[in-house]
Amino acid sequence: QVQLVESGGGVVQSGTSLRLSCEGSGYRFSGYGMHWVRQSPGKGLEWVAVIWYDGSKTYYGDSVKGRFTISRDDSMNKLYLQMNSLRVDDTAMYYCARDRGVRAVDLDYWGQGTLVTVST
Amino acid sequence: AVMTQSPVSLPVTLGQPASISCRSSQSLLYSDGITYLNWFQQRPGQSPRRLIYEVSKRDSGVPDRFIGTGSGTDFTLKISRVEAEDVGIYYCMQGLHWPPITFGQGTRLEIK
Numbered sequence: 001q002v003q004l005v006e007s008g009g010g011v012v013q014s015g016t017s018l019r020l021s022c023e024g025s026g027y028r029f030s031g032y033g034m035h036w037v038r039q040s041p042g043k044g045l046e047w048v049a050v051i052w053y054d055g056s057k058t059y060y061g062d063s064v065k066g067r068f069t070i071s072r073d074d075s076m077n078k079l080y081l082q083m084n085s086l087r088v089d090d091t092a093m094y095y096c097a098r099d100r101g102v103r104a105v106d107l108d109y110w111g112q113g114t115l116v117t118v119s120t
Numbered sequence: 121a122v123m124t125q126s127p128v129s130l131p132v133t134l135g136q137p138a139s140i141s142c143r144s145s146q147s148l149l150y151s152d153g154i155t156y157l158n159w160f161q162q163r164p165g166q167s168p169r170r171l172i173y174e175v176s177k178r179d180s181g182v183p184d185r186f187i188g189t190g191s192g193t194d195f196t197l198k199i200s201r202v203e204a205e206d207v208g209i210y211y212c213m214q215g216l217h218w219p220p221i222t223f224g225q226g227t228r229l230e231i232k
Contacts, residue, residue: 047218050221112166
């Protein structure tokens, strides 16, 4: 069965960096685009970033552009999110999600999330 | 595309129907004839789970009391008879006009 497991969250100070990981299993990881989606405490879902199945393209939400970098290592079945210059408003649960879509994004499986807390 | 859901909060009596509306600022009908609108359920303390894709197709394991309808820019998620396990927040999502991918603000379903 498809499983996505995030890790790397924690409590950090504003202005510092953190790298999140997401390990996929139960499917051919290299065949799917992958996304990060976050959810601030008590708030809704906000799309963060996407990486193409072959790593050839990446896109970011406006609030993280220039600070976050999405990448993947298909040999390890892993997705990453490098987060630099963290701000208090980056505090959120971060989910990775698989994209099975061809013509449109279709997030069919999600991980359980990893919590990032940014303090002043 | 901006996704607008209503209501924000939905108290429902067990066994009664429930309905959630989602409106997109742009048509979600693609030139292939498919309309790309998804619904997600987020139970308390859990990650989101896809319930419905392409407006009306239920994911495996999703009870048939969940029914997705709509076209173009207006969509509805209906629950024919609410059960206790349906408590949570429901989100619509569009992945056609992106970036960014956009979600509705969520509808919190609770038992009255």
